[in-house]
Amino acid sequence: xxxxxxxxxxxxxxxxxxxxxxxxxxxxxxxxxxxxxxxxxxxxxxxxxxxxxxxxxxxxxxxxxxxxxxxxxxxxxxxxxxxxxxxxxxxxxxxxxxxxxxxxxxxxxxxxxxxxxxxxxxxxxxxxxxxxxxxxxxxxxxxxxxxxxxxxxxxxxxxxxxxxxxxxxxxxxxxxxxxxxxxxxxxxxxxxxxxxxxxxxxxxxxxxxxxxxxxxxxxxxxxxxxxxxxxxxxxxxxxxxxxxxxxxxxxxxxxxxxxxxxxxxxxxxxxxxxxxxxxxxxxxxxxxxxxxxxxxxxxxxxxxxxxxxxxxxxxxx
Amino acid sequence: xxxxxxxxxxxxxxxxxxxxxxxxxxxxxxxxxxxxxxxxxxxxxxxxxxxxxxxxxxxxxxxxxxxxxxxxxxxxxxxxxxxxxxxxxxxxxxxxxxxxxxxxxxxxxxxxxxxxxxxxxxxxxxxxxxxxxxxxxxxxxxxxxxxxxxxxxxxxxxxxxxxxxxxxxxxxxxxxxxxxxxxxxxxxxxxxxxxxxxxxxxxxxxxxxxxxxxxxxxxxxxxxxxxxxxxxxxxxxxxxxxxxxxxxxxxxxxxxxxxxxxxxxxxxxxxxxxxxxxxxxxxxxxxxxxxxxxxxxxxxxxxxxxxxxxxxxxxxx
Numbered sequence: 001x002x003x004x005x006x007x008x009x010x011x012x013x014x015x016x017x018x019x020x021x022x023x024x025x026x027x028x029x030x031x032x033x034x035x036x037x038x039x040x041x042x043x044x045x046x047x048x049x050x051x052x053x054x055x056x057x058x059x060x061x062x063x064x065x066x067x068x069x070x071x072x073x074x075x076x077x078x079x080x081x082x083x084x085x086x087x088x089x090x091x092x093x094x095x096x097x098x099x100x101x102x103x104x105x106x107x108x109x110x111x112x113x114x115x116x117x118x119x120x121x122x123x124x125x126x127x128x129x130x131x132x133x134x135x136x137x138x139x140x141x142x143x144x145x146x147x148x149x150x151x152x153x154x155x156x157x158x159x160x161x162x163x164x165x166x167x168x169x170x171x172x173x174x175x176x177x178x179x180x181x182x183x184x185x186x187x188x189x190x191x192x193x194x195x196x197x198x199x200x201x202x203x204x205x206x207x208x209x210x211x212x213x214x215x216x217x218x219x220x221x222x223x224x225x226x227x228x229x230x231x232x233x234x235x236x237x238x239x240x241x242x243x244x245x246x247x248x249x250x251x252x253x254x255x256x257x258x259x260x261x262x263x264x265x266x267x268x269x270x271x272x273x274x275x276x277x278x279x280x281x282x283x284x285x286x287x288x289x290x291x292x293x294x295x296x297x298x299x300x301x302x303x304x305x306x307x308x309x310x311x312x313x314x315x316x317x
Numbered sequence: 318x319x320x321x322x323x324x325x326x327x328x329x330x331x332x333x334x335x336x337x338x339x340x341x342x343x344x345x346x347x348x349x350x351x352x353x354x355x356x357x358x359x360x361x362x363x364x365x366x367x368x369x370x371x372x373x374x375x376x377x378x379x380x381x382x383x384x385x386x387x388x389x390x391x392x393x394x395x396x397x398x399x400x401x402x403x404x405x406x407x408x409x410x411x412x413x414x415x416x417x418x419x420x421x422x423x424x425x426x427x428x429x430x431x432x433x434x435x436x437x438x439x440x441x442x443x444x445x446x447x448x449x450x451x452x453x454x455x456x457x458x459x460x461x462x463x464x465x466x467x468x469x470x471x472x473x474x475x476x477x478x479x480x481x482x483x484x485x486x487x488x489x490x491x492x493x494x495x496x497x498x499x500x501x502x503x504x505x506x507x508x509x510x511x512x513x514x515x516x517x518x519x520x521x522x523x524x525x526x527x528x529x530x531x532x533x534x535x536x537x538x539x540x541x542x543x544x545x546x547x548x549x550x551x552x553x554x555x556x557x558x559x560x561x562x563x564x565x566x567x568x569x570x571x572x573x574x575x576x577x578x579x580x581x582x583x584x585x586x587x588x589x590x591x592x593x594x595x596x597x598x599x600x601x602x603x604x605x606x607x608x609x610x611x612x613x614x615x616x617x618x619x620x621x622x623x624x625x626x627x628x629x630x631x632x633x634x
Contacts, residue, residue, distance in 0.1 A: 033350070034404075036515070036631070040505035042406040046516050046523065047505075059410050087351075089359040093376050188357035188364075198353070199363050206363065314353070 001230060004073045005029040006057055007080030011184040015223040016077060023227060028070050030055040057102030067109055075230050077118045078106050087189035088149030099152035107163045117171040118229055121157055123280055124150035134283040135238045170235035177242030177282050181219030181302060182309035196253055197307055200260035201316045208253045211272040213279040215243030218297035225293040232290055242282035244295045259304045318547060321390045322346040323374055324397030328501040332540040333394060340544060345387050347372040374419030384426055392547050394435045395423050404506035405466030416469035424480045434488040435546055438474055440597055441467035451600040452555045487552035494559030494599050498536030498619060499626035513570055514624055517577035518633045525570045528589040530596040532560030535614035542610040549607055559599035561612045576621045
């Protein structure tokens, strides 16, 4: 299959490209940075067969040009997005432009060109839902999203739903729950797993908010499931992709202390955080059934592998 | 001195930061990507003393916030820009927003906060000028810039000039001529030195347009000169920063073949390129006089050091 992955330099996108190529697909990608293997448009590229294009998804012309130059594509994995709740609060102009205008551009191109779309949503769309997170919750309940990032992700799902109904576009939505692993470069806006581990390996203190619980999915597991989608593409479906076991943030922090060999004195405990979902128990049974989703790495094994990668990438001892 | 460098992850910016810190200055920087040492705004940063902020200079709020959080600054080196002629043609939306709207934001902040500005312009502002490029050419002659990148750089110079006249802001403009060296990561839009060398080391063919001549300045020389500006800041001045020796593109290509040990068969020769300045002889005597500008690396030495760096960075043998 010929596939475009937007956000191809991101944590999920880069892992997904590797897996899709391993399976023999012809994969091209784009992201908003220059790269050695990129197309030049006004001039001839130095590289004979570029597989990457620099493009800002919020700029229609830059995205459309990829389809003209390198399309048609059978599938588009649309990973390009501003990621994370606090990143979205700090960079809301970029968030809304990239996530909402950017995704609308992709949908318009889909309506014209007819590719199948796999769109990346987030567990954040479940907002303050206090019970088991099943895909159908929003069919029966009105959910209030707790931050702008969550809102953009929910808006995207409705944009796609409307396009499916109005224009018969074919799309699948995946809602990723807390995902971590090698390939997730540290910033203060990344997953709690990444943040704690980076702090521990550097000897920086971190804060644990008590009373919150999450699942953790190892990136490689997520990537395998995502790559399976095109083997059983069911348009209109939405899938939770998450871990099987709920753990408290205290437990995660303890695992970090263990795999990093860090001092418990680094950890500061506080009462639970405002406007943050207490627990996110996830029903991923539909992804298990349709997409052969597996959780092959327990938290400690996954965190140990992530620590190894992180030590290497940041030259930490 | 307390200094902000915009575009701090770029080729010139990153080298400049290193040199300014070596000289004991307190340097903060920004660029448009996430980095481990970055500020978080809505949440507490994990790192105790961040020295970097993610910001898109075309978004006023994101830039203003840096001055509020980390200012006041004595000097701002404004390196942030979309770089290069063909990059500008391929990404003109981003080019005009970043270079022109972005620089206007910096000027507005300067008018309010009173820091001294060092603005990065380009030899491209000389357009089709056929003779020696002296800073005063535009006082006597009407120049036609040959591409949008050149136009944004010339617009910036006029914006700064108008602000100096209207609001008594204090600024220095530097016009960089072809600069190369370790720290310049390859993309098809980078300097001709970088492109040829990357092709040679990878065994890719490249095209030499006959009849063009340039100077080449080694990045470290440029960086030293730039760091010297604050020791002798003369508001209103414009400086050419360029090499002392004009060489043809054929000669550069021959040096590349030599230092890379590549086959001459990789080189294809063509007649001269349209809308490209034939020769860019530069008068850098003012920078030599006021800023102690030196060209300490001859082309072959500089290219040999760059090749070493490039082999290492791209894991080439």
